[in-house]
Amino acid sequence: MAQHVETDLTIIGAGPTGLFATYYAGFRGMRVAVVDSLPELGGQITAMYPEKQILDVAGFPSVKGRDLVEGLVEQANTADPTYLLGNTAVALEGDDESLTVTLDDDTQVTSKALLITAGIGTFSPRPLPAGEGWLGRGMEFFVPSFAPYAGKDVVIVGGGDSAFDWALHLEPIARSVTLVHRRDAFRAHQRTVAQVRASGARILTNAEVVELRGATTVEEAELKVDGETMVIPTQAVVAALGFVADLGPLQSWGIETAKRHIVVDQTMRTSRERVYAAGDVTDYPGKVRLIAVGFGEAATAVNNLAPVVDPHAHVFPGHSSEG
Known part of the structure; x- marks a missing residue:
């Protein structure tokens, strides 16, 4: 009833x-x-x-x-x-x-x-074109807890507040953090952008994720940066695309x-x-x-x-x- x-x-x-x-x-x-x-x-x-x-x-x-x-x-x-x-x-x-x-x-x-x-x-999250089939296998839309990213190579895709906030907080615990954004301009707060730039995180602009690869979970990402191909190791991808x-x-x-x-x-x-x-x-x-x-x-x-x-x-x- x-x-x-x-x-x-x-x-x-x-x-x-x-x-x-x-x-x-x-x-x-x-x-x-x-x-x-x-x-x-x-x-x-x-x-x-x-x-x-x-x-x-x-x-x-x-x-x-x-x-x-x-x-x-x-x-x-x-x-x-x-x-x-x-x-x-x-x-x-x-x-x-x-x-x-x-x-x-x-x-x-x-x-x-x-x-x-x-x-x-x-x-609903905006999809990562190269991420189809990888959700839950190394790719996520949210970061509710930082612990699972400890010691991993993390790729964060996006240029907004969430992308930069997560980059800033994950940088001290991850093995590496790479933020990938398709433009030079960001939609994040300037103070947070400056903090990420001053940290050990790497920021790649005019860049996009072309393909994710791995056996059962993500192991590497192929990027296109300024028209050039780059392959980097990653065990965790965060699609912070809004x-x-x-x-x-x-x-x-x-x-x-x-x-x-x-x-x-x-x-x-x-x-x-x-x-x-x-x-x-x-x-x-x-x-x-x-x-x-x-x-x-x-x-x-x-x-x-x-x-x-x-x-x-x-x-x-x-x-x-x-x-």
Whole structure:
């Protein structure tokens, strides 16, 4: 029999923004249900870079991804939320008084308001053309743990933040790290690029992986660098080529979108009544996609939807330090 959950606020997305929104909704006295398609809390941090040091969260000069998630979960749990993990929200129905979200296991969640904090929505890694058939045999898309790369020759393909972050963190433990990028220009933070350049990692630009070779797992990679062929030993390849973002079922929910993001106003309200959004999934003039910004948007959204959940509530909550 399908489960039916009734609550005040449904939050779709259990990444940093969703977890902070969960805490804040509890602080405002709301009952909360949190839905996420991933089986664990923490969103992209847990799935992609739990070992990464994060440098731009207020109050933490440096905090490891998994430690940040651990603190956010502890904070969110003060709201005593209902977690519905490993479930994708597929449909939304509602009227002037409530909304019902249906999950892919037929669970229905009815609430007075909905907050979407789903990061970049559903996503799939961009494939490495030469990597077909090698996934799990020495080639991976994510680096959830550094330990398996100790003592190996690692090739990282890409020129964005993830590629350079992983190069920086793997260089001290791997036998060698080679970063391969098809252009001279990078999409990574300049400070991280400078740190990788100053490390023992090798950066090859105007380069691409032509072929991966090995018996049962990857043993070497054939590269083309400035038109010349190069073969290097490698026992681990990380394809950090970014992701194809997709809002998935959310696109059919009657919510205005722009370039695979949800359009919101200054209160984080979407074009649909009782539906709000915060974090990377949102779009508005001047939008900056950072974890720190997502935290502020979560508080803005929850405070503005509070009167929707309870007509007697005020937008301004008072200060958390007040008795």
